[in-house]
Amino acid sequence: SRHEISYFGAGPAPLPTPVVEAAGQAFVNFNNSGLGLGEISHRSPTANKILDDTKAHLTALLDIPDNYEILFMQGGGSGEFSAVVQNLVPVWIERRRRRAEADLSRANPDADKSHIDELVFQRLQKEVDEELKLDYLVTGSWSLKASQEAARLLGSKYVNVAVDARKANGGKFGKIPAEDTWSLTPTKREGGKGSAFVYMCDNETVDGVEFPAFPKALEPQGQDAEDERLIVSDMSSNFISRKVDVSKYAVIFGGAQKNIGVTGITIVIVRKDLLPPLTATPPPALLHRLNIGGLPGPVVLDYATIAKNNSLYNTLPIFNLWVAGKVMGDLMDIFGAQKVGGQEKIADQKAELIYGVLDKYPQVYQVVPDKTVRSRMNICFRVCGGDDAKEKEFIAGAEKRSLQGLKGHRSVGGMRASNYNAVPLENVQKLVKYLEDFASGH
Ligand code: PMP
Known part of the structure; x- marks a missing residue:
């Protein structure tokens, strides 16, 4: 099921599970109207309200x-x-x-x-x-x-x-x-x-x-x-x-x-x-x-x-607009007065956990970008200096633990763990545990 998979893809990327579940319902029968959101006019009052709400959430965030x-x-x-x-x-x-x-x-x-x-x-x-x-x-x-x-x-x-x-x-x-x-x-x-x-x-x-x-x-x-x-x-x-x-x-x-x-x-x-x-x-x-x-x-x-x-x-x-509005509205509900600053703290914390373990094993993991410009969202690293066999082994081991989407972009190779907002802390912890275990074995 969804809960068993930890997905670190770079985009499309994971969405919060409550949003996906509500979106399923909204696609079938939005607010009990008998119609789904893929079926209504973009000029309807319902659509206009979604548009206004989405703008308001983004403005506030x-x-x-x-x-x-x-x-x-x-x-x-x-x-x-x-x-x-x-x-x-x-x-x-x-x-x-x-x-x-x-x-x-x-x-x-x-x-x-x-x-x-x-x-x-x-x-x-x-x-x-x-x-x-x-x-x-x-x-x-x-x-x-x-x-x-x-x-x-x-x-x-x-x-x-x-x-x-x-x-x-x-x-x-x-x-x-x-x-x-x-x-x-x-x-x-x-x-x-x-x-x-x-x-x-x-x-x-x-x-x-x-x-x-x-x-x-x-x-x-x-x-x-x-x-x-x-x-x-x-x-x-x-x-x-x-x-x-x-x-x-x-x-x-x-x-x-x-x-x-x-x-x-x-x-x-x-x-x-x-x-x-x-x-x-x-x-x-x-x-x-x-x-x-x-x-x-x-x-x-x-x-x-x-x-x-x-x-x-x-x-x-x-x-699609509704999904965006729901994601942003939920962030406002969660973080309230902290707004996007609340999300920032969590994003930083998750990124620090991952970089922390990568830095702990410099023989096994090499972070690609310079320390001063490391992305909090897309964490790019090589395994064993980019050794092809070791990187394949890393990916295979990750998949065994249902850690998915870790392969780097085809143009650069290596690994990339994307740490977007909807990646739960719990999944980051699973990744960190795997990084630890893999490093100990090498
Ligand atoms: N800019 C950045 C930073 C991206 O990551 C991407 C897609 N991954 C794009 C632009 C291109 O976006 P799209 O595929 O929606 O055209």
């Missing part, structure tokens, strides 16, 4: 400020690799367009609008060509993929890899280089004009690398738009596992299938002033004429459209 919008989207984390480019590059263009329009109108008081528009277009074309930059902190496989998607959409000349963590680490991920070695596009204060955004992946699922804290280099510098760094963070694999100062980010996103729920929902938290009416997107005709990367892009990835329609622009999977 993470203390999301009023000036942020929560969007429920589809397309997964990978969809957001494209969406952030599609949504934030136009913000950069629109800010530049407004400034160009103001400057050029002042300089040419007698010119008519179409003449000004033409001058604006010419200036923008030059600025895009020379100054449009997207900064990527490449600290693992997922931020690498995100940077590759930006390069695919826009062209690689627009992508500034401010850090490639493999370079200082023998070609492999596992460290985050010191911030003073990052080559972020300079802001105005630093003598430059800033980038469209800075992209980071808060927790690298494959490589087991997590930012220990918000990077100092990305702290806000001032109010001027050119001093502002818009920070985009992929929190797919550590969402709602620790406190986050949402106000420091332009966009936070995460696919649901690790800490939040089942695959099929992507949560996006976006600062409202990056959406219309505060920042209107530039006219589609202008984007077409500038001819960069197929902008404006698919409407289902357009944050403004999704926000305007309260995430119901098209059919939202309400069952």
Whole structure:
């Protein structure tokens, strides 16, 4: 049965058993309505209530400020690799367009609008060509993929890899280089004009690398738009596992299938002033004429459209939404005033138990990432220096004890114990016991 298995898969990942049980019921006959949640309209009052409740739980858990919008989207984390480019590059263009329009109108008081528009277009074309930059902190496989998607959409000349963590680490991920070695596009204060955004992946699922804290280099510098760094963070694999100062980010996103729920929902938290009416997107005709990367892009990835329609622009999977809402509502019930801080303590405690035993037997286990950036969620290690036979033996022994999902990502090999929110302490203790026993036998 479910209780006999300890599952450490990286995603899809375990859900709390009470949620799975309630979800089974909700799929068959939601609240005794005679219909299941996979069957009702996404525009029904029931669906609307689920949407409102889910937003309220997330807002409470993470203390999301009023000036942020929560969007429920589809397309997964990978969809957001494209969406952030599609949504934030136009913000950069629109800010530049407004400034160009103001400057050029002042300089040419007698010119008519179409003449000004033409001058604006010419200036923008030059600025895009020379100054449009997207900064990527490449600290693992997922931020690498995100940077590759930006390069695919826009062209690689627009992508500034401010850090490639493999370079200082023998070609492999596992460290985050010191911030003073990052080559972020300079802001105005630093003598430059800033980038469209800075992209980071808060927790690298494959490589087991997590930012220990918000990077100092990305702290806000001032109010001027050119001093502002818009920070985009992929929190797919550590969402709602620790406190986050949402106000420091332009966009936070995460696919649901690790800490939040089942695959099929992507949560996006976006600062409202990056959406219309505060920042209107530039006219589609202008984007077409500038001819960069197929902008404006698919409407289902357009944050403004999704926000305007309260995430119901098209059919939202309400069952999946309900699961996410239930997970978050239950966390609020469990942790109350501690909110996500309560979950953080448990996540830390579980991770310490696992790293503790790994560190105790350095001859047998080698943790892959550097100690300073060890993920609390995805614990990556090798057995006996990556000896193939020993690693196979380790996995086979684990399976005998019903410890499942411990194999590392196919791209890196080794072991990975994913320690998401719904992995019970008890299962972590079983894993720790096995790690002890296996080590004693070697
Ligand atoms: N970002 C991170 C950190 C991930 O772990 C994953 C998936 N494992 C993705 C993005 C991609 O998500 P999806 O498969 O939902 O597109």
